[in-house]
Amino acid sequence: MVRQSVLFLLFFLILQPAVSYSQEKFSQEDILMLQEKELTKDEINSYLPLILELFNESSYEKIIEVSPYLIENAQRLEEQALAARLRSALGNAFIQVDNIHGAEELFTKSLEERRQASDTFGMVSAYINLGNTFFEQEPQRAIEYFEKSLELSQEVADNTIAYFIAYNNLAELYVTINKPDRAQPYLNKAKNLLELHDFNGRKQNFESTVYYVQGAIHLLQDKPREAITAIKKSMEIGGEKQDDNYKINNYKNLMQAYESLGMYREINEVRKVYDALVEKRYESNKIKQEKNATSRFNLNKYKQELRASKLENDLAAQTAQQNNLLLKTTLAIGAILLILIGSLLYGRSKRNKLLQNLRAKNRQYLEAKKRSQKLASSNTKFLSTISHELRTPLYGIIGLSSVFLEDPTLKSHNDDLKSLKFSADYLLALVNDILSLNKYGSKEGERLQMSNFSLDRLIHHIGQNLEFINKKNNNSFHSIIAPEIPNTLYGDKTKISQVLMNLMSNASKFTEDGSITIKATLKKQVGKVNSILFEVKDTGQGIPEEEQANIFNEFAQAENLTTQDGTGLGLPIVNKILKILGSKLSLESSPNKGSNFYFEIDLETGSEEHVEAPFEISGYDKLKGKKILIVDDNKINQVVTKKVLEQYGIKNNTASNGLEAVSMVQENTYDFILMDINMPVMNGIDASVAIREFNTTTPIIALTATNYNNGFNELGKHGINDSILKPYKTEKLLNLLVHHLS
Template structure:
C-alpha cells in the first residue's frame, strides 16, 4: 500500500473550506465562487471535460478581475484533474502555476494547499522525494506562523510516511509522533467524527509499523488493533486494508502465523472492495478521459481548420511573390550559366595548350633523364677503366721495397685515385636514386667478411690521419644473411669515411649487435662512433641535405657532401632510418637497424688461410681475359706477385680456345670486349667446363648487369678498380672452394 491514500483524503478533508470576507454586492466575486464550486463538483463526478473547460474559464475571468486567489484555485483544480488522468507532467505544471499565484495573493491557507499538492507529487518519486519533503516543511512553517497546529498534522504525517517507506524509521518517528500528539490536543476542533477517526486510524497504523520494526510487538499490536477498530467502525476501507496488511506482516515477523493468516484474509477482503471501488473509479475516469480526448480532438480540428484557411490565404499571396522572385532568379541563373559556359570554354582551350606544353616538357625531361643516365654510365665506365690501371699499379709500387723513398708520393697518388673513384661512385649513386633506379638485391652474404673488408679499405686513410679503428661484431649474428650487401656496404663505407674524414688522432668504433632474432629473421643494430669535433645542433638536419658540408680542419680530405644524403636514401630502401647522436666537441654516433632474413641453407666452410696456398700458388694457373693492355699488365702483376701462373687473352674468342685446351684453376673475365663479349665467352666455356670458377671483371655498375653476369654462368663479380687485398680474398675464396672435397 502507498502513502498517497493519506494524501487524497475525502474532499471535505483535503480541500479546506476557506472563509473569505465577500462583498455581497460584488457580482464578479459571486460568479467566480459559483464557477469554482461547479469545477469541484465536476471533479467529484469525473466530468473532467467540463472541469477543464470551467477551470480555463475561471482562470481567464479571475485574471481579468485581477483576483490571484481564484487563479491559484483554478490551477490547483486543473492539477487534480490531470493527476486523476495519470498525466503527472501536466499535474505538476498546473500545481506549480497554482503556487505562483498563491504567493501573489498573500493567502497563507491557499499557499499551504499549493505546497502540499507539490509535496504529494514530488514525494511519490524516489529521485525527487527530498524536494517533496521540502514542500511539506514549508506547510509546517506556515502553520506555525499562523499558529494553526491542525494544518501541520497532514504534512508531518506525510513526511513520516515517506521516511517509513524508505526504511528510515528513526527519522520517521518524530514526525508521526508529533502528528498524533497534535491530533490528541486539538481533537475538539474537528466537527466531524469520521474525519477524526480517519486521522487516528492512519496515525495508529504508522505507529504500528514503527514499533513492529523495533520488534516491540505488544506496543505495535496495540496501535494496529486500534487502527483497525476505528477504520471498521466508520467503514473506512482504505485505512482498514492498509492496517490489516501491516498487521499481518508484523504477526508473521513475530511468528504468530495463525493470527497472521486471519489478518491476511481480512486484508484480502478489504482489498477486494478497494479493487471494485477502483475499477468503478477507473471506468469513470476512462470514460471521462475518452470524452476529454474527444473534446480535445474536436477543438484541435477546429483550430487546424482555422489555421488551414489562414494558411491558404497567406500562401496565395506568397505564391505570387515566389513566382516573381523565381522568374527573376531564373533570368539571373541563365545569364550566370551563359557566362560560366563561356569562361569554361576559354579555360578548356587554355588547358589544352598547357597540356600540350606539359607533354612536350615531360617528353623532353624523360629524354634528358635517359641521356643523363646513359652519360653517367658511360663516363663511369670510361673513367673507372684507366683508374683500374692507376690504382692497381700504385698498389703494386707501394709493395716494392726498392721504392721506399717514394712511398709518400705513391700513397698520395693512391689516395687521389681512391678519392676520384669515391667521387664517381657518389655522383653515380645519387643519379640512380633520383631516377628511382635503385632496387635492393636479395643475395646471401657473410656480414663478418663484409665488415672486415670495409675496415681494410680504410687502412691508408687511417694511417694518414693517425686514427684507430675498433671493429666489434656480435658472435650471435648468423653466419649467412640474405639482403643487399652492396647497398649495406655503401652505407657503412660512407659512415666510416665520414668519421675518418673528420677525425684526426682519434678512435672510430664500428659495432654490430643482434637485438632480435627468430627462426627466419635477425634484426641487427649498426653503429659508427667517432671522437672527432662533433656536430652542432643547428647543423644536424643540414648535413643530410645534398652537397652540404661542415667546416673540416682536415683539408687533405674534402668531399662532395653526398655521403650522408646517400646513406639516408639507401636506408629508406631498407625501411630504416639513420639516427644521429652528437654534441659539439664530443664526437658523433650514427646508428641504424636493419632486419635481415637468415640464410639457413648455407654452412660456414672451414677457414683456409692464404698462407696455405702460398706454397702451392706456383702450380695454380689463372687465365686473364681483358682487351685493355694496361689492365692486362696490372692484373698479371697482381697475380704473379703471389706466384700464380698467368695466361693472358686479349679477346673472348682466344679465351674460349685457351680454356678448351688448358686446365686452368680460375678465369678472370672482362665483361665489355670487342667481338665476343665476356658474357658470350663465359656461356661457351660453360658448355664444356661447368666447374671452373669464372670471375667477372667490370667497370660497369654491378646492378646494371648483375643478372646478365649470373645468367651467363659466372661465379662472382669484381668491380674495377678494386682493392688489391679484396681482390686476393675473392681469388683465394674460389680457389679454396675448388680444392675442397665435395662433401665439405
C-alpha cells in the first residue's frame, strides 16, 4: 500500500541529516538504563536511527517501550523539535498496532506545541501524521488533514518533501474512494516533484509508487492498456526491492486489466506469481500480528509504568522540599530523613523485583495466548477439512441410493433404501450447517454478493423445496407479499434466501396439522431504499419464554422440541447472516400457540432487466442420446454419475484427471463436460482453461465438493459455464443440463 511506504517518509527524511552514528540494538539492560539515566542531546540523537531500524523490522513493542523515556529526556533538555521527532516515531508505532486513539492524541499534542512555537514545518509534519493516522479508517478526514498541510507548506522555505507527501497520499486517497478524476491532478504534481528532489536516495522507490497509483487510476477510468503500461513501469522501476504489498497489488491490477482485454492466457501466467506472493505475505502477516499483539500488551503495561514514574517524580519533589526544611533543623530530624530515604530505596528495590516478576508473567501469558490462537486456527481448519471430506462419500451414498430407488428390481428394499437416503441427507444437512457456521464467522463470509432478484419468485422457490415436509406434516403454506414492495429488489439474494429457508424449514419441521405463513411488509421507503419487515409464522408447538434465549445458541433446542430432528445450528446461522446484513432476529412465541420469527432489512429497488431468468424445463427427454464426459478422480463418484445419466439414456465417457480430459475432448465430440475441481496431475480449473483454448462452445459444468465463497463468479473466470455442489439432487443436475442444452 502507498500508506505503508510513504507513512514514515517525513520522519525518515528529517531524521537522516540529524544523525551520524548509532547504537547497537536495544538490550533489556539498555532499557532499564534509560529509566535511570539522564541523557544528553547527542545521546538521544544516537538512538534515532536505531528506532527507524526497529520500525523497519516491525519491532513496534521496542519503540513503544523506549520512546517515552527518550521524549522525557528531550523535554528535560527543552529540545522540543527533537521531542517532536520522537513523538512522530511513537505515534506511527501506535498506528501499526491499531491504537488510532493514542496516535491521534500524540499528534494533536505535537501540533499544538508546534503552533505555540510558531514552527510551521513542525505543524505541516503534524498534519501529515494525522492524515496518515486516519488514512484507512476515515479517508475523508485524512484528506482534510493533507489539504491543511498543503496550505501551510506555502509558508515553508524548503517545502518539496512536504508537498510530495501530501500530493502522493491525496492521490492514493481519491483512488481509495473511487474518484480517479480528483486523484490524477495530485499525482501529476507528485510526478513533477520527483524531478526536483532525490529523497535521500529513495527516489526510485517512490517513483515506482507513483506509477503504481497511476495504474490504479487508469483502471478506475476503464483504460486497461494504459493501466498495463503504468503497472509494468512500476514493477520495472521497483525491481526486486519493491515492497511485497506493491508487488501483490500491481499483479492484482494487472490481472484485472488483462481480464478487461480478454487476455486470459496472460492472466493465468500472472496468477501463479500473484498466488506465491499472497502466500508469502500471509506468512509475514502472521509474524507481524504476533508482534502487534506483544506491542499492544506492552503499550498498556508501559502506560502503567509511566503513571508510576510520574508518581515517583512527585514524591521526589516533595522530598526535596522537606530536605530544605530539614537542613535548618536538628540532626535528629536529619536522622529521620535518612531513615525515610532508606525506606524509599527499599521500596524501589521491591518495586523492581515486582516488575521483573510481572515481565515473566507477561511472557507466560503471551506464550499461552499464542498456543491458544494456534489451537483455535487448527480446530477451524480441521472442521472445514473434515466437513469437506465428508461430501465425497455422501455423494456416493445419496447418489447410489437414489439410483437404487428408481430400480424396479429393488422394490422390496425400498424402505431400507429410503432410510439409508434419509440418514445420508440428514448428515449432509449437518455438514452444510457446520460449513455455513464457519463461513459466516470469517471475513470472506461477511462479503456481500449483490444482485437483482424477484422476491415473489424467491419465496415461491423456497416453498417448493419445503413442499415434501409440509405434505408429510399435513401443513398448509401461505405467502403474503405487500403490493407496495417493488417487483425487483437489489441485495444479497443468497444470504436472504438462506435466512428465509432456515426459518421456514424450522417452522415446517416443528408444526403438524397446522399452517406456515411468510409475510413481507413495506415499513418505510426513502428514495430507492425499502425497509422490509419479514415474518415467518407457524401454528406449531411454540417455545416457552424461559427457553427462548437458549435456542439462539449453537447446538441448542428447546426442551419440548428435542425429539425432533435438527442440528441446533439453524438459528445461530440466521443470526450471523442477519448481523452481516445489518439486522437482528426477534421472536414472539407461546406454548401450543405457535411462533413468529421476524426481522427488518433495507433492500434497494432493483432493475427487472438484470434479473436472472428462471430455468424453463420442458422435460428430460431432450437429453436422451446426448454424450457427456465425466471428469472425476474418484471411481465411486464416476459410477454414481454414470448410473444417474444412464437412467435417462445419456451416453458418457470417464476421465480420471484434467490432463486426460483435455486429450479426450481433443479427440471426441461431447455435448457436456462434468468437471471435478480437485484432481491429481491437472486440476479442473487448469483443465477448463486448456480446453477453452481450442473449444469455446461445449458447456463445462463443475461438479465439486468445495463450497467456493464467491460461487460461480470464482469459477466462471476460467471458462466454466456453471457449477453444482456435491452431493446434489438428480433433478437439479438434469435441469442444469436441459438449461444449457437450450
